[in-house]
Amino acid sequence: MEGKEGVAKKKGLNSVEKLLFEAGKLILSKKGQELVVIDVRGLCSYADYILVASARSTRQVKALAEHLRDELGKAGVKPLGTEGIEYGNWALLDYDEVIVHIFYAPVREYYEIEGIWADAERIWIEDESELAELARIRRTRSRKAN
Numbered sequence: 001m002e003g004k005e006g007v008a009k010k011k012g013l014n015s016v017e018k019l020l021f022e023a024g025k026l027i028l029s030k031k032g033q034e035l036v037v038i039d040v041r042g043l044c045s046y047a048d049y050i051l052v053a054s055a056r057s058t059r060q061v062k063a064l065a066e067h068l069r070d071e072l073g074k075a076g077v078k079p080l081g082t083e084g085i086e087y088g089n090w091a092l093l094d095y096d097e098v099i100v101h102i103f104y105a106p107v108r109e110y111y112e113i114e115g116i117w118a119d120a121e122r123i124w125i126e127d128e129s130e131l132a133e134l135a136r137i138r139r140t141r142s143r144k145a146n
Contacts, residue, residue, distance in 0.1 A: 016048055016097045019077065023100055024131050026068050027053045031060070032102065035125035038117045048097040052113060054105040058088030064102045065091035 024035055032053040041048045055061040065085045072078070072095075083092040089107045093100040101113060114122070125131060 019072075019095060019098050020049055020051060021131050022072065022075070023051055023068060023095075023098065024125050025128060026071050027051075027064055027102070028125070028128055028131075030064050030067050031056075032064050033105070034108075036114065037123040037125065038114065039121040039123075040117055043117065043120055047099045049099075050113075050117065051098060051100045052108070053100075053102050054108050055102060056105060058104050061088045061091050061102050061104050062086070065093060065100075068100065068102075069093060 020037055024037070027035060032055060034052075034054040036052050038050040038052065039048070040050055044050075053064065055064055062085055065082070069079060069082065069085075077095065079093045079095050081092075081094045085091045089104045090111070091100075091102045093102075103111070103113075
């Protein structure tokens, strides 16, 4: 882990929310589907947010993950680690405070990763106009541990 500042601040994006916004925009630009931001602050020790998206094919999973990694890299934001990009069923990109999962749609249904975080707030993103909703994340009250 990169500590309190994390990848986003240390590498040029001024906030975690900006990283979420840019990641969502990049995924939508390549026709990623069913985007959801899961707010795991207070529920998880290794991230604040999880961004999950679906793709229509294994080739699209690879394309989305590579596009995200490459474009954020141009902004100076590099993942701490990646997994599964070469296989195309499920790609994981770890940006410290933000973990991005890109699934081939049937694989996402099988693993149902959202179910792991049943107690977490979710923000569904269907198009770029809804990305502005991410700006409100910082203003939401802190989650209380159950």
